[in-house]
Every structure is written in C-alpha cells, then in structure tokens.
Amino acid sequence: MSKVTGRDGMAAQGQYGGRIGAEEFHSGKVRDILIEAGREASERALANGKRRAERAKAYGPLGQTICDTKFAPTEKVTAVVNADYTQDPRSTSLDELCKRATAACTSMLKVDERMRRALVQIQSGMNRELIVASENGEIAIDVDEAYAKTQGLVHVFALAPGQKVAEDYYDALGGMHGLEVLDGRNLYCQPFERWAMGISDQIAKLSSAPMLEGRFDNVKVLTDGAFNSLWTHEVNGHPSEGDRVKGMEMGYAGRSWFFRNALEHWIGKQVASPLLNVTSRNDLDAYGKFMFDAEGTRGTPVYHIKDGKFVGFLHSRWTAQAMTDMGIANQVPNGSMRATNALNVPYIRMKQTGIEGGTSSIAQMLAMIDDGFYLVGRKIPSMSESRENFQISPMMAFRIQNGRVGQMYRRVSLMADSMPYMMSIIAIGNDVGLHNIFNCGKAQPQQVMYLCNFAPSMLAIGNMIGGLAKAA
Amino acid sequence: MSDTQRIEVEDLDRVKGPISDAISEISRTPGVEYVRVNLRDDDGPTAVAQDGSLVLASRDFDCCYNVESYWQRWNGCTRAVWR
Numbered sequence: 001m002s003k004v005t006g007r008d009g010m011a012a013q014g015q016y017g018g019r020i021g022a023e024e025f026h027s028g029k030v031r032d033i034l035i036e037a038g039r040e041a042s043e044r045a046l047a048n049g050k051r052r053a054e055r056a057k058a059y060g061p062l063g064q065t066i067c068d069t070k071f072a073p074t075e076k077v078t079a080v081v082n083a084d085y086t087q088d089p090r091s092t093s094l095d096e097l098c099k100r101a102t103a104a105c106t107s108m109l110k111v112d113e114r115m116r117r118a119l120v121q122i123q124s125g126m127n128r129e130l131i132v133a134s135e136n137g138e139i140a141i142d143v144d145e146a147y148a149k150t151q152g153l154v155h156v157f158a159l160a161p162g163q164k165v166a167e168d169y170y171d172a173l174g175g176m177h178g179l180e181v182l183d184g185r186n187l188y189c190q191p192f193e194r195w196a197m198g199i200s201d202q203i204a205k206l207s208s209a210p211m212l213e214g215r216f217d218n219v220k221v222l223t224d225g226a227f228n229s230l231w232t233h234e235v236n237g238h239p240s241e242g243d244r245v246k247g248m249e250m251g252y253a254g255r256s257w258f259f260r261n262a263l264e265h266w267i268g269k270q271v272a273s274p275l276l277n278v279t280s281r282n283d284l285d286a287y288g289k290f291m292f293d294a295e296g297t298r299g300t301p302v303y304h305i306k307d308g309k310f311v312g313f314l315h316s317r318w319t320a321q322a323m324t325d326m327g328i329a330n331q332v333p334n335g336s337m338r339a340t341n342a343l344n345v346p347y348i349r350m351k352q353t354g355i356e357g358g359t360s361s362i363a364q365m366l367a368m369i370d371d372g373f374y375l376v377g378r379k380i381p382s383m384s385e386s387r388e389n390f391q392i393s394p395m396m397a398f399r400i401q402n403g404r405v406g407q408m409y410r411r412v413s414l415m416a417d418s419m420p421y422m423m424s425i426i427a428i429g430n431d432v433g434l435h436n437i438f439n440c441g442k443a444q445p446q447q448v449m450y451l452c453n454f455a456p457s458m459l460a461i462g463n464m465i466g467g468l469a470k471a472a
Numbered sequence: 473m474s475d476t477q478r479i480e481v482e483d484l485d486r487v488k489g490p491i492s493d494a495i496s497e498i499s500r501t502p503g504v505e506y507v508r509v510n511l512r513d514d515d516g517p518t519a520v521a522q523d524g525s526l527v528l529a530s531r532d533f534d535c536c537y538n539v540e541s542y543w544q545r546w547n548g549c550t551r552a553v554w555r
Contacts (some may be wrong), residue, residue, distance in 0.1 A: 009543075013506075017538035020511075025535060030489035034509055038498030045543035046503075069504065089516045090541075097519040098529045105521040117523055125532075128481040130489050133508035137499045139492060141508070146481060149516075181518040294510055342512035343536035352524070360503075404477025455528040 010052040011068035011161065017343040035397050067357050071317040072142075072324065072333050074297045078274065080143040081228040081291045085178030089148050091256050092179050097122050100182070104193050108156060111197050112204035117157040118168050120196065124150040124179050129342060131296045141296030147289075149450065150181035150193040151438060152173060156200050158207035165467075166379045167207035167410055169379065169395060170197060172438045174450070175288050187286060202443035206396050212466030213411040217406025218401075220372035220426070221373060221414055221462045222365050228355060228393045228455035229435035230378035236278045237353035238442075239387040240304045240312070242336070243317030247296030248347075252444045257388035257418060258310050262326040272422035277356040278305040284369070285434040288451035292335065294346035299335030304353070308422075340447040347443055351425060358428025365427050365459040367403045374398040374405060375414060382413075391415040391465065411467030421462050430456030479535045481513050500543060506542035533538070 008257070016037045024033060056063035101120045108118040126148050133141035150176030159166040173188060173195050175181040182192040202352070223231065239256035243249050259265040282290055282299035292298055295317055302312045314336035323331040339346035377395025384390065393413045399406040430455055440449045491509050498507045513535045520528035 011505075011542070011544050013540055013542040015538060015540045018538060020479070020535045020537060022479050022533075022535075025479045025483065026477065028490075030487045030511075031494050032496035034491060034511075034537065034539060035497050035539065038494060038509075038541055041503055041519045041539045041541035042498065042501055045541045047479070049543055071542070092517055094517045094519065094529055094531055097517050098521070098526050101519040101521040102524065102526050106516055106524040109524060119520070119522045121518065121520045121528075123516060123518040126481055127512065127513055127514045128484055129510060130488065130491060131508070131510050132488075132495060133506065134495045134499050135506050137496070139495065143486075144488075214478065259478060295508065300492060339510075339538070341514065341534065342510040342537050346510075379503035 002457065007048035009046065010056070010066070011070065012049035013069055014046070014048055015240065016040035016044065016347050017345070019343060024176070030404045036098070038374070055272045063253070067325070068082050069318060070092055070283050070321045070325070072321040074180040074295070074317060074333050074467045075331050076140045077296060077298065078142040079144070079292065080113050083126060083146040083148045084176065085148040087178035087181050089126045089150060089178050090122050097124070104196050107193065108154065108200040112158070114158045114204040114207050115200055116159050116395050118200065119155040120435070121153040122151070122182065122192070124148070125164060125464070131292060131294065133288060133296055141159050143292045143296045147176050147292065147294055148178045149176055150179055152182055152196065154196045154199055154361065156203050158204040158429055160208035163207060165411070167203050167285070169199065169203045172436065174287060174438060174469045177289065179425065187436060195300060201399070201451050206408070206410050207407045208394065209410045212397065212412045214466050216373070216464040218461055219464055220369045220459060221464065222369060222372065222374045222400065222457060222459050223394070223414070224376045224457050225429070225431060225433040225455045226377045226435050227375045228458050229453035231390070231392055232278055232353060232455055233350065233453045234381045234383050234392065235387055235390055236304055237350040239281070240280070240314050241348040242315040242323065243348045245313055246322055248317055248379045249443065254385040254387065256385040262328065264425040268309060268311065268330065270308050271310045272305055272308040272421055273425035274308040275358055276305055276422060277303070278354070279303050279356060280351055281351040282351040284434060284452060284454070286436065286452035288351040288433045293337040294339050295333070296379045297333045297337065299351060302334045314350065316348055321350065340449060344447050349442065349449050350440065350451050352452045353456065354432070355428070355456060355458070357432040357456045360427040360429050360459070361433065362429060362457055364428065365457060366400060366405070367402055368426060369400040372400045374400050388416060397464070409466070413465040414462050415465050416462040421460055422459040424460060425462070427459040432433065432456040478533050479513050481515060484511065484513055487511065498539070502541050504541055505544040508540040509537065511537040
C-alpha cells in the first residue's frame with residue numbers, strides 16, 4: 001500500500017483489459033484477475049484525475065475547459081438476453097464450412113470469363129457478454145446478453161478484354177443468427193452461393209463498362225437505398241456520435257459538422273430538406289441489433305434529423321452528461337457505447353442508423369430527371385474530417401436523359417458539401433431497405449464494428465466525378 | 473489445449489459470482505464510486521478460400537475482459553490507494 005496525499009484531483013475514470021485463457025478460467029482465478037485489473041483501472045483513474053487537475057491549473061483560462069467526468073443516470077437493470085439461432089455456430093463443422101467456401105469461390109470464378117480472382121470468407125460465431133456494474137457499492141447493472149453472428153464475405157476482381165483497369169468489389173451477406181443465415185435467413189432472402197454468384201456476374205458485366213469522363217456539376221442525382229445507406233452512415237451517422245461532438249475523436253475519426261461549440265451548432269436548426277428524417281435504433285433483424293450497450297444502458301431509438309432539423313446525438317453516459325453540463329437540453333444516454341470485444345475500451349458507435357422512407361416511387365423520381373445520373377450500390381466513401389463534405393462512389397452509375405435509364409458507367413463518384421446537398425433533396429423513395437455494414441472502423445487502435453444502415457432511394461442535386469476526371 | 477479445457481459460453485455462468493465479488497472488493501477502495509466489468513466469450517469457425525483453394529481454416533476461441541473504475545473528486549485529503 002502507498003498513500004497519495006495533499007493534491008487536488010478531478011473525478012475521472014480508468015480502464016484495464018486483458019484476455020483469460022482456459023487454464024486461468026477453469027482453475028478459479030477469474031476473481032483475482034478482475035480484482036487486479038480493478039486495481040490497475042483505479043490507479044489509472046486516480047492518475048487521470050490528478051493530471052487533469054494539474055493541467056487545469058497550468059492552462060489558466062483554458063484550464064476551465066477541463067472538468068470532472070460525470071455519468072448521466074441510467075436505469076438499474078437485471079436482464080438475460082438469449083441468442084437467436086437454429087443452427088448453433090459452435091456445432092458447425094469446420095470441414096463443412098471449408099468445403100462450402102471453396103465450392104462457392106470456384107463457382108464464382110466460373111460465372112464469367114471476365115472473372116479474374118475471387119475470395120470467399122465464411123465465419124459463424126457465438127458471443128456472450130456479462131456486464132456488471134456497481135454504483136456506490138451496490139450492483140446497479142447485471143446484464144447477460146448473447147448473440148450469434150454469421151457472415152459470408154466475397155471479394156471479386158474482373159477484367160474485360162480491351163480494358164486496362166480491372167473492376168473489383170467486396171460485400172458481405174450476414175445476420176445475427178446461426179448458419180441458417182447462409183441458407184436464406186438474411187437481408188437478401190437468398191442462399192449465400194446464389195448471392196455471391198450474382199455479385200460476380202454483376203461485376204463481370206460492369207468491368208466492360210466505360211468510365212465516366214469529366215465532371216458534371218449541379219446535376220440531378222437519383223441514388224438507390226444501398227448507396228444512401230453508406231451516405232447516411234458517413235454524413236449523418238458519424239457526426240451524430242457524441243464523442244466526436246465533444247472532440248474526443250479530433251485526432252482520429254474527426255469531429256462533427258453538426259456541432260462546433262456550445263454557442264455555434266445546428267441543434268434545432270434546419271440542416272436538410274424537410275423531407276429528410278434520420279434515426280438510429282437497435283431492434284431491426286440485422287447487424288447492430290442488441291439490447292444493452294457496453295455500459296449496460298438499454299438501447300433506445302433516437303432521431304438525429306426530424307423534418308430536416310438536427311435534433312439529437314448518439315450518447316454514452318459521459319457524453320450525455322457532458323453536453324447537458326454545456327447547457328444543451330435533452331441529452332440522455334441511448335445505449336450507444338460499444339466495443340469490438342471486451343478487451344477494448346468502448347466508445348460511441350452507430351448501431352442501426354438510417355433514413356426513413358418517403359412517398360415517391362423510382363419511376364416518379366426518374367421522371368423528374370431531364371439530364372442526370374442514377375447511382376446504384378455502394379463502394380468507397382471519402383469523407384472530410386467533420387463530415388461537412390463528401391465524395392462517395394457507388395458500385396455503378398447510369399446516365400439518365402429525359403427520364404430514361406441509359407449508359408452504364410463504372411468508377412464514378414458523387415461529391416458535394418453535406419448541408420447544401422441535404423437541403424437540395426427533391427424526393428425520397430418509398431423503398432426503404434436494410435444494408436449491413438461489416439467494416440465500420442473508428443478510433444485508435446482501430447475497432448471494426450458490425451452495424452446496419454437503412455435507406456430508401458433519394459433524388460437530390462450534386463456533382464458527379466468521373467474516373468477519368470477532366471476540368472469542367 | 474483440448475476441447476474440454478476451452479471456455480464455452482455456458483461456462484460464463486460459473487463466473488457471475490466471482491465478478492460480483494471482484495466488484496465488491498474494488499468498490500471498497502475509498503474514492504471509487506463506480507466499477508464496471510465486461511467479460512465476453514466468443515466461439516466460432518472461419519473458412520477462407522481464394523481462387524478456388526482453401527487458404528485458412530480456424531476455430532477461434534477468445535475470452536476477454538475490461539474493468540472500468542471511476543474515481544470521484546478528491547480534494548487535499550489523504551487517500552489510501554493500492555500498491
């Protein structure tokens with residue numbers, strides 16, 4: 001024992017994580033391991049609070065921005081959540097999985113002579129997490145949540161005769177269930193093999209398509225649900241994360257264009273066409289479905305954009321309280337604190353963020369386009385630091401003239417400033433679809449998260465950039 | 473490691489008591505106001521094939537934990553801490 005005396009400190013938290021092997025687990029050492037981890041975490045908390053207090057004094061007026069960590073209250077909870085599966089991932093034969101992956105990969109290569117390479121990864125797993133927390137010496141959170149997850153991922157390369165640049169694409173079919181996901185219990189309602197061969201066929205055809213030449217500014221662009229799921233993920237979802245808003249991700253993932261500081265922000269103000277409604281939830285049958293976050297807070301729905309006005313963030317207990325202390329009203333924890341595994345420090349992650357459906361059909365929106373583009377599928381996002389502008393590539397694009405679908409192009413991008421683009425939305429489709437994202441990365445060290453985005457088709461005005469860009 | 477030695481998700485039932493015990497122990501430290509333990513077990517197979525050939529086959533088991541301790545504000549007083 002040692003004593004720390006005579007210095008002011010601030011309230012702060014500390015964390016410590018590690019792995020447990022079977023030998024340690026079965027020999028009854030878990031209690032001692034956790035106590036030792038708790039000692040490390042407590043010392044880190046103490047050192048954190050001490051250093052904060054020192055900096056608060058040293059920085060003068062700027063030091064006033066350094067303050068105690070406080071947690072917003074959440075409900076006391078005791079809950080058990082069981083996994084939902086029919087084919088237990090743990091009893092799945094590895095040999096069978098290997099044969100299935102190899103057979104699918106071979107079939108994909110045979111789809112078309114333009115196919116050059118194919119990769120298939122199939123994984124199925126069972127996860128169970130215990131979340132127990134005390135406040136003032138009493139157990140307040142006691143959560144036991146399990147879920148299954150199964151995914152088939154493909155990455156394909158195709159090269160057409162006469163083309164110098166190959167076309168490549170990767171995507172995944174998955175769900176929060178057992179191996180039955182690969183047999184049709186998925187967002188595409190089809191077996192993995194059929195879906196994978198469809199991807200191969202699509203990319204082989206696309207490899208023969210020309211690249212768009214030049215750029216087209218301020219044109220009408222119809223985007224499908226898959227593209228918009230990626231768009232809303234990047235432009236609405238990420239900047240709604242409370243830790244980005246507080247600047248905690250400033251050096252890593254970035255900040256938020258919705259919030260500059262307590263006096264300059266877009267809360268309650270129009271950031272988009274009144275047609276746009278963006279929300280986060282955690283109850284859809286797709287990736288990102290869970291009942292409690294890593295703090296044991298029950299996941300609750302939250303609107304980010306309501307009738308075009310920005311209204312809410314994704315919060316942990318700390319970010320909700322911190323923004324409340326900044327004088328921002330109605331900030332509550334909504335179960336958004338998650339980690340890739342228990343070893344990592346949890347932080348704020350999207351769960352199931354998306355755009356609510358509108359009233360327009362694809363045919364109605366196409367009829368509104370004299371000269372523009374139709375973007376289908378999602379490929380690569382390229383985002384500014386605070387998400388205030390974007391360049392996002394679809395899987396493919398079609399030229400639209402006089403409401404008719406024309407030439408198919410590959411390697412194109414939609415580029416725009418986020419707010420003008422959102423204000424320019426002309427119509428939102430009635431065709432909402434769910435789209436899993438299996439590779440959302442954030443922070444340092446990077447944690448890769450599975451989640452879901454949902455979106456309908458949408459018609460707005462933006463700038464189209466070709467793969468063979470020339471000055472306009 | 474034999475299959476009988478690995479940690480199964482059902483085994484987590486056996487550590488619910490030890491987790492609560494550990495939290496009680498950590499909470500007894502003066503100044504510690506909040507303690508959270510996350511303990512998670514992941515089991516499952518993975519297969520990867522490239523260009524028609526198998527390149528990876530594994531069955532992964534991972535059990536890991538994270539402990540968070542929250543130390544309330546303390547001012548000029550003597551605090552006993554571990555170590």
